[in-house]
Amino acid sequence: AQTVTQSQPEMSVQEAETVTLSCTYDTSESDYYLFWYKQPPSRQMILVIRQEAYKQQNATENRFSVNFQKAAKSFSLKISDSQLGDAAMYFCAYSHAGGTSYGKLTFGQGTILTVHP
Amino acid sequence: DTEVTQTPKHLVMGMTNKKSLKCEQHMGHRAMYWYKQKAKKPPELMFVYSYEKLSINESVPSRFSPECPNSSLLNLHLHALQPEDSALYLCASSQEEGGGAGGRTDTQYFGPGTRLTVL
Numbered sequence: 155a156q157t158v159t160q161s162q163p164e165m166s167v168q169e170a171e172t173v174t175l176s177c178t179y180d181t182s183e184s185d186y187y188l189f190w191y192k193q194p195p196s197r198q199m200i201l202v203i204r205q206e207a208y209k210q211q212n213a214t215e216n217r218f219s220v221n222f223q224k225a226a227k228s229f230s231l232k233i234s235d236s237q238l239g240d241a242a243m244y245f246c247a248y249s250h251a252g253g254t255s256y257g258k259l260t261f262g263q264g265t266i267l268t269v270h271p
Numbered sequence: 272d273t274e275v276t277q278t279p280k281h282l283v284m285g286m287t288n289k290k291s292l293k294c295e296q297h298m299g300h301r302a303m304y305w306y307k308q309k310a311k312k313p314p315e316l317m318f319v320y321s322y323e324k325l326s327i328n329e330s331v332p333s334r335f336s337p338e339c340p341n342s343s344l345l346n347l348h349l350h351a352l353q354p355e356d357s358a359l360y361l362c363a364s365s366q367e368e369g370g371g372a373g374g375r376t377d378t379q380y381f382g383p384g385t386r387l388t389v390l
Contacts, residue, residue: 201380256321257302258319261313
């Protein structure tokens, strides 16, 4: 079974600074996706970034980038130029790309990010 | 457009009531999901529909009854719930290839959720 581990229950960052959230996962599959989702106090789960396992290049979305280390099964999220609106719970998630898992997401326990002005 | 809508936003019900949650997407996605989420915890998968057929039931109690009337709509019928069922209920959808036989699936997009309180 796949597992996702987020070892940082809480993190904090000063506005305009950079912060990195950690995530490790375990799988025996070769074709899968990894995601970071953000959930602010409004509770809407918002996709931040997506990585396909067979792509070597790290995904980036504006101020958000990942460091994907497939051999080490590590998938960290870097937030640059942090903004107050980045404050939220961040979930790392894994899904097998095909087969009868039907895209079932395995989530980590989440990291609460606080942004200080 | 990656919008998934859910109604109602909030629902309060007694243990003897029958109510329904509704989810809708118009992205042409053929996989739809129900999740239950308790405060400060990750979402827990309840059901997956693939091409309007129930594909995964994560051993959910029968007081929760899902329904997929068409490819855009997903309902969750609630009956005789318990106070511990109070939670945020999230719907999600994703693209799926393969006609429902377990093809390639991609990113799940979530709705805003229904906050359910059972008295």
